[in-house]
Amino acid sequence: MIPYASLHNHTNFADGKHSPDEMVEAAYRAGFACFGISEHATMDHAPEDGLKVRDMGLYESIMRDLQAQYKGKMDVAVGIEQDIFGRPIDRDYDYIIGSVHFVKKDGKFLCIDRMPELFDSHVQNHFGGDVYAMVEEYFATVARVHAETGCHIIGHFDLITKFNENGIRFDVNHPRVQAAANRALDRLIPTxxxxxxxxxxxxxxxxxxxxxxxxxxxxxxxRGAKIILSADAHHKDWVPLHFDLAAQHAKHCGYKTVMTWKDGAFVEVEL
Ligand SMILES: [Zn+2]
Ligand SMILES: [Zn+2]
Structure with a gap:
């Protein structure tokens, strides 16, 4: 039994590989106490990456059916991952993950997590080669994510570091990175x-x-911020992957509890 909720997962309604049924079944087999899908909300600037408008009702009804079907066996939660530039949400989901996958510059939406080469071309073409300027723009956008999406969960706070293993593109401890991230934390933590x-x-x-x-x-x-563990699985085999590592990372940084989702509400459990 995995006592924590896994609420950040995707399906073939957007950029995932498997159906909601297959993902939920994989979570049940893996022994999760709670599992949620947070499909990408519709993004007019990147329509292929999000829920199609025509599928929104179907997504919700399939998920509500699964929620009923697994009642008593596993808590199933119906969520949405709302990009800050996504189309405003007009449906009632159990939870919202607020995320930033793009920075807006020169009137364009620049995806920062698709490909390393694309990341580099954005830095060259829109930030004059100054990677720190793009990082600053990213965190300035993240700072607004709660105010603009009304999210319960802040998705991948530092997604901008995705292609930066071993500091290959920028120094995460650089004063400009730390200052920009801290300005975002100052806005987000009090929420x-x-x-x-x-x-x-x-x-x-x-x-x-x-x-x-x-x-x-x-x-x-x-600063007392609560955390939750996420796989961000886009494939049924990824559902249980690295949850132990996520828990270790949290403990290593001093956390003793983690949030989960039970009977329709967030609750805190021992890590
Ligand atoms: Zn995301
Ligand atoms: Zn995601």
Whole structure:
């Protein structure tokens, strides 16, 4: 039995590989106490990456059916991952994950997590080669994510470090990075939103440790922010991957509890 909720997962309604049924079944087999899907909300600037408008009702009804079907066996939660530039949500989901996958510059939406080469071309073409300027723009956007999405969970706080293993593109301890991230934390922590520990980039082979970076996670702990563990699974085989690592990372940074989701509400449990 895995006593924590895994609430950040995707399906073939957007950029995932498997259906909601297959993902929920994989979670049940893995022994999760609670499992949620947080499909990407519709993004007009990146329509292929999010829920199609015509599928929104179907997604919700399939998920509500699964919620009823697994009642008493596993808590199933119906969520949405709302990109800050996504279409506003007009449906009633159990929870919202607020995320930043793009920075907006020169009137364009620049995806920061698709490909390393694309990341580099954005830095060259839109930030004059100054990677720190793009990092600053990213965290300035993250600072607004709770205010603009009304999210319960802050998704992958430092996604901008996805292609930065061993500091290959920038120094995460650089004063400009730390100052920009701290300005975002100053805005987000007082909201009481839960920060996720996300292992998605480990599964994809880009990172060895989860988001957020240790330097940010220690600050989050010192400042009393709650956390939740996430796989960000886009494949049924990824559902249980690296949850042990996420828990270790949290403990290593001083956390003793983690949030889960039970009977329709967030609750705190021992790590
Ligand atoms: Zn995301
Ligand atoms: Zn996601």
């Amino acid at each position: 009481g939103a839960i920060f996720e520990i996300n292992t998605g980039a480990i599964t994809r082979g880009y990172r060895k440790s989860p988001y957020p970076d240790e330097s940010f996670l220690r600050v989050l702990n010192e």
